[in-house]
Amino acid sequence: MMLNVLRETGVMPAVKESAPVAGQIAVQNPVAARENEEPLRARVNGFNFFYGDKQALYDVSFPIYDRKITAIIGPSGCGKSTLLRSLNRMHDLYPNNRYEGEIILYPEQINVISPQVNPMLVRLKIGMVFQKPNPFPKSIYDNVASGLWVRGIRNKAVVDERVEQALRQAALWDEVKDRLRTSAYSLSGGQQQRLCIARALAPDPEMLLLDEPTSALDPIATARIEELVTELANTVTVLIVTHNMQQAARISYYTGFMHLGRMVEFDRTESLFTAPKEKRTLDYITGRYG
């Protein structure tokens, strides 16, 4: 009943039939029709991905709203990390990977997975934080400044200011302001991950991708990162992949559930968790598999 109310008020996305892939059962891909009301940052449209001959993603479509947290959940191997890494063209680093379909980034309206678009251009616009904290073997300052340096920003005063700002955004400034010149490896795991977030934030990206950013961290460090990501959503669009459903429920505004390379359901987070339309979603969020 609540579902109907949501649909009528337009909070709930309408259901659209997606183009079926040959030999595959057509999956109803719910795509929000509300993009006129809420500004879009990106739209994934009929996206297929192949590792060589092996197809990993099937006809994935969903919107990514501006300055909102969108979470992707699903069991291991469902393709959620593959999807996220596509948005940063990370698959281009390895041979024989192939993209199909489109991921349009707004407002420029460029298709980030098009072979005509240079991966570097995409990575300059969309920042990424990886599953395992991966700071460079350099000082804390150099790590945060690295994104600015590769963009040709060398002015010391400007870099100093942006580094401080990024570290403040990543809630790390107070802990490291007295030892910016020490190695990033001297930080704890949670601090290293916040440093990686600061590194991604310093060049002021249009979107931030987080690939299970807390899976290598303890609960306290996890809580700090979640708090920080929630805070970030005021200024930057966040797409986060997590295998932790509670995490998605806690921090995200929209959630997509993926299974076997398909986007099974995409909806407002509260709707997806309280009233899923697909049985597979229900089974997953009630812990029947995954």
Next chain:
Amino acid sequence: MTESRQAAALTRIDEVALVARAQRQDLRFAIVGFSVLILTMAILLALIADLMIDGVPRIDYQFLTSYPSRHPDRAGILSAWVGSALVMVVTAALAVPIGVAAGVYLEEYAPKNWLTDIIEINVTNLAGVPSIIYGLLALGLFVHTFRLGQTILVAGMTLALLILPIIIVATREALRSIALELREAAYGIGADKWQVVSMYLLPAAWPGILTGAIVGMSRAIGETAPVITIGALAFIAFLPPPPVQGTFPFVNFDWLHSPFTVMPIQMFNWISRPQHGFHVNAAATGVILLLMTLLMNGLAIYIRYRIRRGRK
């Protein structure tokens, strides 16, 4: 007693016996391995000790600062060690930049196709080509075709060719062993390929590249065959012009075009003389050669240590 044990073995595994057997096996292998190790080390140590006993007493200031002579006790290795050092400078200056650049290109830039595969196989096999072949190539190409003469420059170029494959392979291995995370992090911040290579990959690969370079240089300094082939002289009673001078432009590259000799050739020359005194000189030269190799390796270890410490 035995029967009951067999009966027990039929019904359950005797864990204690299994552990005992494993321990016996480990002990057997450790004994064999240790013996082999001792044997090889003993042979090596005996060789070095023999060389030292013969040669060390001969090494003094006069030996290091004299030119070759007809009298064994007046002869020295000044021209030989200066020649070796200068040839090594040329070799390193040519082989390291070219080798690292080739390795970086093959590993990071080259498209993966059949041409790259063929180049890769060839580079790997080049490391196994007998060194005299390089000498013949250099004689034909550098000395006769390019008319560069029998000079330090040609020797350095020849030895650089010889050790290029070693440096290329070491560079590739070092780049390949860098964790994917670092590579992805570097590309992830929007860096272009050159930035990724120069700012992140090469610094991380540097210790491995350096090891390869030193292994190559240690091989080059002991090479005799290619240097004889291109026509290094055994009797050099003068030094090349010094590379630095008091007047502008303060550096001088005339030494590149100077005739030269190197220590292995000096050794070879002395060992083929009948007088015992020259044999002692050869042993002493061998000790100096070993010391130079040791010094290069020590330098590499020191630089590696500095790099690692700088990174922590």
